[in-house]
Amino acid sequence: MSKRLSRLAVPALILGLLPLAPGAMAAPRVEVTRFHIGDPARSGTVAVEEMPGNPDISLEFRTYAGAVSQELQKIGFTAAGDASQSDYVALVSFSRSFRPSGPDRSSDKPVSVGMSGGIGSGGGRHGGTFGGLGLGVGINLSGKPKDIVTTELHVQIRRRSDSAAIWEGRASTQARQGSAAAQPATAAQKLAAALIGGYPGESGRTITVK
Structure with a gap:
């Protein structure tokens, strides 16, 4: 192997050993299911209110309502x-x-991978095949993995005059705890856009929205 290829191969090997950064997951998808009869209204004034039985009417709820x-x-x-x-x-x-x-x-011992410079002899400016490159890589695979957060949004549109439901939908998504996608503001926007976008949608069908 040439000196140039050797220099390139070691960093590539290290990158292959390193774990993904926290939250480095594929972009979360949203599962959406809608229900309606006929062609529901597409205009008119609407007020967003708490659904009876909703367990949370705090600031976080207002984020979803907004x-x-x-x-x-x-x-x-x-x-x-x-x-x-x-x-x-x-x-x-x-x-x-x-x-x-x-x-x-959490009870496992860390797994470490170590590499040192000066592998082989000659050729390097600092006396080693890899130019005396000193490498130390510690990969900690111990500790409890982050939880998966499942967030679900439920919306029902009713006529105020007679309280008849004209449209209803549910959307859910998953993200790793602590990631940007798991934050309430981000999840609320993503779920609302996936659920209401394409309104009214095909009744009774569950789709996946990226």
Whole structure:
């Protein structure tokens, strides 16, 4: 192997041994299911409200409600100035759950891979085949893996006049805990866009949105 190829091969080998950075996963996808009868309304004033039984009406809930309101306006609805007088009501609920992404390896010993310079002889400016390059790589595979966060958004649109449901949908996505995709603001926007985008969608069919 030539000196040039040798110099290139070692960094490439090291990169192959290094673990992925936290959160370095494929872009999360969203599973979407919608239900409706006929051709539901595509315009009119709408007020976004908490769905009865929703467990969280905190600031985080308002993040999801705001994302839903923005997406409804994109498809033709108008935010109601007086919520009590709106043509429609969009009821919103969300949930977040956590599950381990793998076995707990906190009792395992770290696995280390070490490399030192000066392999072989001659040729290098500093006395080694790899030019005296000193390499030390520590790969820590111990510790508990980050949980997987599953976030679900549920939206139901009802006519205010008679409380009849005209459209309903659910969307869910998964991301590793601590990643950008798992943050409430990011998850809310992604779920709302996937669920309401393409409204009303095919009733009763579950699709995957990237």
